Amino acid sequence: MRHRVLLTVLFLNLLLGELVTAREDQSVLFFAGQSREEFADYLTHVCEQGNACPRPVGAAFYTSLHGNGFERPHANAPGDNHQDFWYLQSVYKPLMVQVALWMSPEELAKVNQGEFDVQVEQLVDRLAQSGQRIFLRIGYEFDGPHNRYQPNEFVAAYRKIAKQARRASNIELVWHSFAMLPTYQERDVMAWYPGDRFVDWLAISYFQVSDDGYHAGPNRQRIIEIAKAKQKPVMIAEASAIRYTVTQKAAQGKSYWDYWYKPFFDLIESTPEIKAVSMINVNWDSQAQHRVLEWGDARIASDGYVLKQWREKMHAPYWKSVRYIDQ
Template sequence: MSFLRNLFATAVLGLGVSIPAAARAPLEPADGRTLLIVGQEKHEIARYWKEVGPAGGYMLYSSLATLSGLDGPIKGSGCSDSGTMDFQDWVQNYPDTVAQVGLYMVSSLTDAATGELDHVIADMAEILRQSGKPVFLRIGYEFDGPWNRYHPDLYKMAWKRIADILHGRQVGEVSIAPVSNVALVWHSGAYDTYMNRPIADWYPGDEYVDWVALSWFQWGSDDNEAAATEAREKVAAFARTHGKPLMIAESAPKQYFEAHDPKAWAGWHQRVLDWISANNVKAYSYINQDWTAMPQWQAACGNGADWGNTRIQKPGSRILETWRKELENPRWLRQGPELYPAIGFTPR
């Protein structure tokens, strides 16, 4: 099916024709349109909306082991404090938008793969369903990152089990109605890979994956930047080969191109925007926050000291007005009555 979709897409794009909605993946906009999603912490998202303007989506994280932040707000403490995650804040306060949820599975991969968490997965599915709004679910995000240490075979087993439950298939003792408002996102860290394995080793199959995604963070050395650039191209090529829409699921320039820097726009933001256009990226998730204010991202917690303040609107910003002007481009899908029809979503 993916081959035929790819062949059809190539043919119609050559004629300047968009892929019809029926041929698109769940929640996929037409070619040349891109969802703008902003994350990743409740209060920072609210500040963006107030001080910069509306985005099209709300980005947050949860854990499969606990479903943290899905049924109410949660804020960690100490080195687990990365701000407040609150799916229900999005449900209640951000109409005409999407959610993008990163599902952490490092502590629960084996249990998810072997069926110990089937009922928890079903509970998660019902929470997402009850939102009544479109959700992108990044199952075990940055699957290939050495920092996660996901074994490819277990990862694929867990993914298929989660997908089958969400799709309404009988899994063990669990059977629920299909959840139709969720798109499943297969997200590469797009840098180094665990055990130096190719990303295809983690791929659960075309029938289980809706979107392909990657991370894009600025690195501190030319060698690291070169490795990330090569990895991004491989992920984009994989998405094209499998006929899947492409998402940048996590991104930030870190301290290297903060908004007060005269080189910030040309040095980082314009590069990303040009790549989005060249690769028909259909969702862009930007992490607009002061990382230095979050204990988890400080050097004392072992996460390095280079995360910085990546707010577009930080004091002294030289890019705020350029950013606002860019978002006037019809490419960008943001909050409003046009968004749901543009991604083929009908609220029920």
Template sequence: MKCQKGMQRLFLSLTMSILLLTGTMTSVMATTTADYSESASSIDSDTARIVFESYCSSTYVYIHYQVNNGNQLNYLMQANGDTWTYDVNGLVNGDVIDYWFTYQIGSTQKDTGNFSFTHGTVSQQVAAPTMSPSGGTYSNPQDVTISCATSGADIHYTIDGSTPTTSSPIYTAPITVSTNKTVKAIGVKSGMTPSNISSATYYIGGQSTLAKFEPADGKTLIVVGQDRDEMDAYEALPDIPDPAGYMIYTGTVDAAGMTSPSDKGAGMQDLQHWINNKPHSICQIGIDMTDYDQHQDGQDEEVKVADGLRDANIRTMAQAIKASNKPVYVRIGYEPDGNHNHYFEPSEYVMAYRRVHNIFREEEVSNVAFVWNVIGIEPAWGWDIEAWYPGDAYVDWIGVSWFGWPSAGEEATAAQYRQNAADFANQKNKPLMLGECSGRAYYPMTNAANWDQYFQKVFDYIALNNVKMLSYINQDWNQQPIFSDPTIWGDTRIQQPGASYIYNKWKAEVSKPRYLNESANLYAAIGFDPSTPAEPVVPEPQYDIPTVFEAEGFYDYYNFVQAPIAAHSNNLLLAWGNWDYVYDNIPRGNSWASYKINASSTNNYKVTIRLSNGNAATTATIKLDGNTVATINIPQTSDWETFTTSTSSSFNISAGTHTLTIEQTGTGFNMDTIEVSQ
């Protein structure tokens, strides 16, 4: 094995097993990449400090080094937030330190290239400041103390996440951190090189039990939509408060309206108009994951989203919203459970929703709350709404739509599903919003009885279920080509001619203390702090084997639907069988579910599935990292509530992280638990 300059690279696995690697050394004192920056400096006559600043919140960083081509040493570096340090002691002037790093991001372990530093040949650098307590999550506000090991150095700091300079405030006393903040500091002393920047992020969990951008209990945000002109017209009403926010729409197919105005038949959508002209306000954005309002079977826009074909458009949305530096609520793929949207089936929708969510997180958009919005009528295909739920980690708010129905029977059914949505939000401990609300032509605005038939029921629902946002579509639908059928949509503007009774009732209601309209105090009322750091991408679930895990704990899947069976207490995974199709030349394959597993050592393992099979399924395929390693028999159990177990033959799994896939061709079966054992 060839080693440059006699240096043997030692690879540390998760179990600290050591493998010889080779590398090439370069003579640099500082390096910056997309993942990290590193530097080395002499902090006194016999000590050099090596610093690794992670840009991706590494869970650990190891340094491997040798002095003057001597023995290689390996140590876990000391963490201070995302800044990791290690001091090499006992040096003399001219000693050469060759070093490299091993670091982890999520479940991925990475190694850097090699670096070299000559002690004592550069001007001395101020020691990087340290913060106490270190960054992390705390239940109460923290008094943060900043210190510097270099005597006589001044410490300059920021608390808004920006880079500190010599123009930043000088630290003189502990900083009280009572909301989520990132504190950064730099040490400066005349005649010395300024220190590296230290950074620590503090999450104050005890500051509130509320969700992101959620007002206090008993408070409801007023939002109006749905196009630019109608929003401006509402705002111009002389005796009604300007609303807290505005609702607009865009789509994954083209990100229309995000950077320039766009009208696709449903009014002018213009995010920049809101950014530039609506101070102290919020925005609620519906992200369509269909082919807009055509909603045609077979278009399957959510499949394209899930497969990554709309990533560029999603990033355009994320960047435009981030640049606003104002609070935004995004309803990703709103109303998935409605027949009118023609979503292919729940699993594809969930994967698409999660992809949009994680791209926003990748773009470090901190000023957004994620909303999952159901239709509030009988769900499509008989699915329970939970089948469409992307998971607690991906949802900040839950929304439901309310348009009303022409017959008493239809409205009674819809009312039950709207209450189910409210109960589900309460069960999940998520704030509830009326994401879309409008009376339509069934309730003529010129009729005083309309208030009792529609509006009063809406406001009663708000009070009963502690609804935190009312998004009213104040729209003359007749002027929009997509919604021009006057027997369905009509004119729902409260200021339309002949609607004085509704107008006055609305004005009195939204002026009550419960309702939050635009004001200089609005952002404080929803806990919005523009300096709050962005949250990381939701990590994929991973299982250390041997273990037993629930079948619904997949990280990726196709045609496997998380669906509870009423007669059985378990939440099962239902494989719908061989829905093999190709869309845009993307082979989707058979039904499958994939899981991330981690083996601490190389061994033979087997898979045991607890299952029921009231169908004709006979076998399923076990794949490891895409390669078939075993098959498993799927015995019939006569029905879907009778369970048995089936075990595959043994196959080898090497140490490390792998993707385990269970694939089904033909008819489906139910999985309850999956065991991976030796």
């Protein structure tokens, strides 16, 4: 009996050791966003230009097949924050960029019909010429009811864009699930899968911690299990500590940390497949585009307790660090 207990303890120690090792090898990339102003706010008020905690190794950028944010700063609604690729090329180097390519259901069909061939080629050329490591999320949150993507249309359009992207050695392809149930038309996420050779990363969104206050619930574990089976890394491509329900709006300090941030970091620290995390540092209610969501102020620095705990977590050994060249 004693030997059996010792063997069990040894096995658990080895298992925990493997998890700790996986989270101590500087393997997780951290991105901030999701606009120029929000990235700058993170640099100034959260990490204090690297003095309070390490600077992000990457930033989030959103665009469309119309080239938004490349030639000039672009705000989706007047007065809102900007998508600005030039800024992300100049703020400091090296800076990785995860690029979200939005398409409407109608545009998926036009991609498949060849109507956007020139725009797709231009997009790939711009990303290739940047010289930055690019993570391209084609038709992000493909399974979300808000996108209304038919699987066959999405798969065909994704593959067409992916084939162009494969021309560039600095572009990695990200298949990004909304990771919530029910999916659009209640299909399994694999209905939208374009095939292993077109996917370098699997990704999930992380907004709701549970189904509290929603008519939906997280579907993250399904994506993580697919990633395990396919031996591909996972990115938390969009995350924000939204304040949607009455309980969430009222929570402050430790109670809100325990409600949203602790489960968030628990997932990262217990899931070796997660190799990248992107945080949306935003006051949702301050923007015309997002005010209707009523998600509140999710800026990390808006709560002193959250800010202190966040900075401590960002010193964890699993975050990948890089040497920056300041511009």
